[in-house]
Amino acid sequence: MNPLQEALTQRLRNEAQLLELISTTNPKKEDLARWGGFSEKTAARLLWITRTLPTWVFHTAARTHHIGIAALDAIASGINKLCNPDVDKHALIRDYLTHADTLSVTELDAHIRTHLNQLNKNHTIPRKARLAFNANPDVNGHCFLQGAGPAELVAQMRTILTRDAEEIRRAHPNTDMKLSEAMFSALAHKILSERNTDNNHDPYLPYRPCYVIACDPTLRYHSDGKVITTDGSLINLTDIVNQETSTYGYAIAYTLTEGGDYEHAGTWGLERFFNNHQRFIATIENPLCAHPGCNRPATNCQGHHIHAWSHGGATTNWNHAPLCAPHNAQNDDTNTHHNGRIERCPTTGILGLKRHPTSELQFNNLPVARKGIRRWLAQLKQNE
Ligand SMILES: [Zn+2]
Numbered sequence: 001m002n003p004l005q006e007a008l009t010q011r012l013r014n015e016a017q018l019l020e021l022i023s024t025t026n027p028k029k030e031d032l033a034r035w036g037g038f039s040e041k042t043a044a045r046l047l048w049i050t051r052t053l054p055t056w057v058f059h060t061a062a063r064t065h066h067i068g069i070a071a072l073d074a075i076a077s078g079i080n081k082l083c084n085p086d087v088d089k090h091a092l093i094r095d096y097l098t099h100a101d102t103l104s105v106t107e108l109d110a111h112i113r114t115h116l117n118q119l120n121k122n123h124t125i126p127r128k129a130r131l132a133f134n135a136n137p138d139v140n141g142h143c144f145l146q147g148a149g150p151a152e153l154v155a156q157m158r159t160i161l162t163r164d165a166e167e168i169r170r171a172h173p174n175t176d177m178k179l180s181e182a183m184f185s186a187l188a189h190k191i192l193s194e195r196n197t198d199n200n201h202d203p204y205l206p207y208r209p210c211y212v213i214a215c216d217p218t219l220r221y222h223s224d225g226k227v228i229t230t231d232g233s234l235i236n237l238t239d240i241v242n243q244e245t246s247t248y249g250y251a252i253a254y255t256l257t258e259g260g261d262y263e264h265a266g267t268w269g270l271e272r273f274f275n276n277h278q279r280f281i282a283t284i285e286n287p288l289c290a291h292p293g294c295n296r297p298a299t300n301c302q303g304h305h306i307h308a309w310s311h312g313g314a315t316t317n318w319n320h321a322p323l324c325a326p327h328n329a330q331n332d333d334t335n336t337h338h339n340g341r342i343e344r345c346p347t348t349g350i351l352g353l354k355r356h357p358t359s360e361l362q363f364n365n366l367p368v369a370r371k372g373i374r375r376w377l378a379q380l381k382q383n384e
Pocket residue numbers: 289290291294295296323324325326327
């Protein structure tokens with residue numbers, strides 16, 4: 001072997017060993033990308049390979065086969081497409097590993113495809129229902145949505161939407177609205193009209209857990225919703241209720257009135273959730289999820305309490321960070337220092353990720369995220 005061949009052979013062995021380590025340690029995509037100098041796409045692919053094939057494959061590949069990432073990727077892709085339940089997966093992988101020793105990656109890939117076509121004859125993978133939305137609008141400002149699901153369910157949806165669409169067309173007799181256009185309006189109306197922004201019209205209110213608070217008898221209730229304490233200070237009853245009931249859905253308050261009787265003073269959906277106006281403000285300030293590199297639009301994000309609500313964090317604009325569901329779930333709300341936590345830069349107010357209490361804030365620097373008003377305000381401040 002010449003030095004180049006030796007180096008390349010060593011590289012293949014290292015690649016298989018690398019996959020074996022990824023398989024046994026299962027790192028996070030972001031960490032793998034950072035540590036390995038990979039793009040997140042490459043890191044995701046490596047993780048996918050190690051989750052599709054069992055660990056022994058990489059162990060064997062590194063020690064007896066000397067095949068690298070490309071060949072193992074081809075094998076993983078093939079195994080992923082196998083839908084004949086009678087085939088022994090492990091034996092098939094062993095067979096492909098042996099082929100990988102003598103074939104180039106291109107030949108291996110072609111061999112696996114042909115072989116699988118034969119194995120899969122008369123078998124199909126049962127597909128799961130799905131609905132997906134295109135992230136980028138086309139030149140007309142339209143976004144595609146598409147999905148698939150059980151035929152009978154789709155037929156029912158279609159019947160309901162067709163009925164509504166025809167009603168819409170009848171209501172607009174002088175326009176040449178096509179059925180497909182009316183169908184879209186019907187769908188949009190169906191979904192958007194059910195959005196409810198008012199706690200008092202929450203259809204699930206009667207089914208939520210409820211906490212009845214008998215307020216401290218030293219407090220006196222006033223008709224303006226405030227409570228006077230024995231030392232003469234006025235406090236919003238909602239503040240007391242919110243504090244008392246942080247783990248419940250809504251509260252009903254009974255208080256002693258000036259007349260000296262207990263009376264129902266109010267029912268509150270707890271201000272655990274950011275209201276629409278706060279969400280709107282947060283979207284203008286941060287158009288995307290606050291996590292570095294995440295391109296989920298803020299409008300589809302959850303309202304995250306930077307200082308956790310369960311630890312007394314307020315539902316205020318300053319304590320609000322839009323985070324997509326996965327990144328919200330990852331956030332360290334306690335002092336565990338596992339994934340890091342979202343914080344606000346104290347001088348600019350820009351949201352960023354603090355991986356560790358001592359590390360610098362990392363910001364979402366995707367082009368859309370940089371359009372956020374907070375960035376602009378920070379620049380204005382800098383130019384002062
Ligand atoms: Zn995110």
